[in-house]
Amino acid sequence: MSKVIVVTSGKGGVGKTTSSAAFAAGLASKGHKTAVIDFDVGLRNLDLIMGVERRVVYDFVNVINGESTLKQALIKDKRVENLYILPASQTRDKDALNKEGVESVINELKADDFDYIVCDSPAGIEKGAFMALYFADEAIVVTNPEVSSVRDSDRILGILQSRSKVAEEGGTVKEHLLITRYSPERVEGGDMLSKEDIQEILSIPLLGVIPESGSVLQASNSGNPVIMDKESQAGQAYMDVVSRFLGEDIPLRFVEPEEKKGFFKKLFG
Amino acid sequence: MQLKGEMSMLNVLHIQDTDVSEICSKLEQKRDEAPQFFMQSPIVIDGSELSGNALEFDFSALKQGLLDLGFIPVGSRNFPPAANNLMRESGWAIMRDQQSTSSVSKSEPVQKNQVKDSPVEESKENINTAPQTNPVAVMKNQMTVDRPVRSGQQVYAENSDMTVLSPTSAGSEIMADGSIHIYGALRGRVLAGARGNESARIYCQSLQAELIAIAGRYQLLDESDTTLKGKPAMIRLDGEKLVIEAL
Numbered sequence: 001m002s003k004v005i006v007v008t009s010g011k012g013g014v015g016k017t018t019s020s021a022a023f024a025a026g027l028a029s030k031g032h033k034t035a036v037i038d039f040d041v042g043l044r045n046l047d048l049i050m051g052v053e054r055r056v057v058y059d060f061v062n063v064i065n066g067e068s069t070l071k072q073a074l075i076k077d078k079r080v081e082n083l084y085i086l087p088a089s090q091t092r093d094k095d096a097l098n099k100e101g102v103e104s105v106i107n108e109l110k111a112d113d114f115d116y117i118v119c120d121s122p123a124g125i126e127k128g129a130f131m132a133l134y135f136a137d138e139a140i141v142v143t144n145p146e147v148s149s150v151r152d153s154d155r156i157l158g159i160l161q162s163r164s165k166v167a168e169e170g171g172t173v174k175e176h177l178l179i180t181r182y183s184p185e186r187v188e189g190g191d192m193l194s195k196e197d198i199q200e201i202l203s204i205p206l207l208g209v210i211p212e213s214g215s216v217l218q219a220s221n222s223g224n225p226v227i228m229d230k231e232s233q234a235g236q237a238y239m240d241v242v243s244r245f246l247g248e249d250i251p252l253r254f255v256e257p258e259e260k261k262g263f264f265k266k267l268f269g
Numbered sequence: 270m271q272l273k274g275e276m277s278m279l280n281v282l283h284i285q286d287t288d289v290s291e292i293c294s295k296l297e298q299k300r301d302e303a304p305q306f307f308m309q310s311p312i313v314i315d316g317s318e319l320s321g322n323a324l325e326f327d328f329s330a331l332k333q334g335l336l337d338l339g340f341i342p343v344g345s346r347n348f349p350p351a352a353n354n355l356m357r358e359s360g361w362a363i364m365r366d367q368q369s370t371s372s373v374s375k376s377e378p379v380q381k382n383q384v385k386d387s388p389v390e391e392s393k394e395n396i397n398t399a400p401q402t403n404p405v406a407v408m409k410n411q412m413t414v415d416r417p418v419r420s421g422q423q424v425y426a427e428n429s430d431m432t433v434l435s436p437t438s439a440g441s442e443i444m445a446d447g448s449i450h451i452y453g454a455l456r457g458r459v460l461a462g463a464r465g466n467e468s469a470r471i472y473c474q475s476l477q478a479e480l481i482a483i484a485g486r487y488q489l490l491d492e493s494d495t496t497l498k499g500k501p502a503m504i505r506l507d508g509e510k511l512v513i514e515a516l
Contacts, residue, residue: 151420154438158419200454203417203436 010152012123026242051223064101
């Protein structure tokens, strides 16, 4: 059974595209046929983050308008087996999306035996974000430990539960909280919201915490999803997230401040 | 096009007897005391205190009289249903019957120099214009909300109490004609007694609301000096004032 998962947040710049790329790559690396779709028509980034920007011939809007087939537009990833990317259009805007078109693309992917269809949502609550979440079975709500991000995530949760297709049919979209750019030191210092604070405000199950990490920028620059950087904390945290999503019980890592070494400890190890 | 529910302040003219010219002359006196305030102000006529036969009341004359005085007749309410056709033919819009939310009582003259049994009694009220279809009666129903009420969402329990089993987020709005019980943190705006029920109360496990209101009297929580912020609290209306007490 195919599952459609939307990666959304409301707020911009919190890590949706980074997370979509990492999450999709992680699922595919575990053997599941995964497609990741960029819904940010006009401001596409998913292709950049995944390093396939020079391989884009046709895009999502071309497929919706019947100007190309889905097979022509889907880009097969060269590093990870089972991973396919459907880029957005750069020249058009979100008005080019419509429910019927999006539905038909998703149905075609389902018919092609994709296990997971990850929808990378744009920021905001208007058409692009709405199209990305409308057909979702599950949602990963990406939130920074920061007040505006938490409020915007709350807003998008409300929209998910009232205006998605699943909600219109009386069901519930399964919600997952993904906290990104977490700094345990700043939480301890009282500057930053803790994961407990965020969970208390949003009341949805915590899928994982991704620590703030320089490796994310390096990953975007090199066009490799950060999950492929096995040395980085962020990459490892994303791997944990994928495993947790697939049912494994893995404790949270990188959520405690690093131990401060005293003078003598520093000397003698 | 958007249709939104709003609270608005409307003047309500309680009609006590059927002499239209008497009503208009008293109203003219009242108007002249504060012409800027009353000029072009919307007015609703209320028949709950009418002694005398509504069917003998000249609704057309009153409507014209009000227009001549510079009021804007908005609608009529609390008149006997037998008079409905008469009101419609005179061009009066029939509004849902509603209790008066004003605390001005009948025996108290509105103005010191007015005759005690004046045929005109005017009161300022908050009238909730949210979509409704039934007159307010005893709270018959119970609405239960078991999912968090998110920022930007509005929930309205018509003619009933509301019980919320999850926290409500900042930026959400909960409204009920009856009382509101929240088994969780109350963070958004909460409006109980939305159609004028002054005995409605608000109960919550953690008071973090932005705005609290009962029967139209509202208060920003930040502007109230209460020690119960973040604690279990009950809010009720005492006269015109909202009282916050520990649960």
